[in-house]
Amino acid sequence: MNKTHNINIGGFPFTIDDDAYATLESYLSKIEGHFRRSEGYEEIVDDIERRIAELLNDRLKNKKIVSSDDVRQAIAILGTPEDFGTASDYDDYQDATPDREYKTGRKLYRDPDDKVIGGVCSGLAAYFGIQEPIWVRVGFALVFFAGGLSLPIYILLWALVPVAETPGDFLAMRGEKINVKNIAKIVEEQVEQISDQLSEIGQDWKSKRRKKKSERKERKSWKDHL
Secondary structure (H helix, E strand, O other): OOOOEEEEEEEEEEEEEHHHHHHHHHHHHHHHHHHHOOOOOHHHHHHHHHHHHHHHHHHHHHOOOOOOOHHHHHHHHHHOOOHOOOOOOOOOHHOOOOOOOOOOOOOEOOOOHHHOOOOHHHHHHHOOOOOOOOOHHOOOHHHHHHHOOOHHHHHHHHHHOOOOOHHHHHHHHOOOOOOOHHHHHHHHHHEEEEEEHHHHHHHHHHHHHHHHHHHHHHHHHHHHHH
């Protein structure tokens, strides 16, 4: 009988056999090494671990112990660093193919990154594959002004539809595969967006500071002429 370990992956407790533990530990070590210099490194690794936990829970069902095969199937779905251009020693995983294709399809979420009020319209646009959320907003506005029920429907969706929070949520909203490459891409996009917002705040602050400094100089010059 193999030795087992009680571990926590992505916030979920698992009992995992010794071989599976070694395989998972090696995989996560390589993932951490690959993304260590990336912006949002910790968030990327955390979200990959959460995705692993989802996949393992999906496979376990009535089983109590995670096997090596369970881990390999999860890795085959998530992908490995060499899948997006980085060489590694994952040759053992190349022959591992999932016994069924894991598809989430699109899921309906509110999009907090492209919202006017609650992100309902942008979430609907992503769900139905509409490139520009403005058309969904225009549709709601037209129905509203025509005396329709768009406002109560919007409020109902706002209350019932969850907001996208994790990279997995954003990928499911877009109907994209929730794998290592796409998780990293979403996190890096979010970090870049935050960086741009902070840069804009900094520029606004500097602009206001220069304006105040200029106003003080003008007031001082005006007093000197009195």
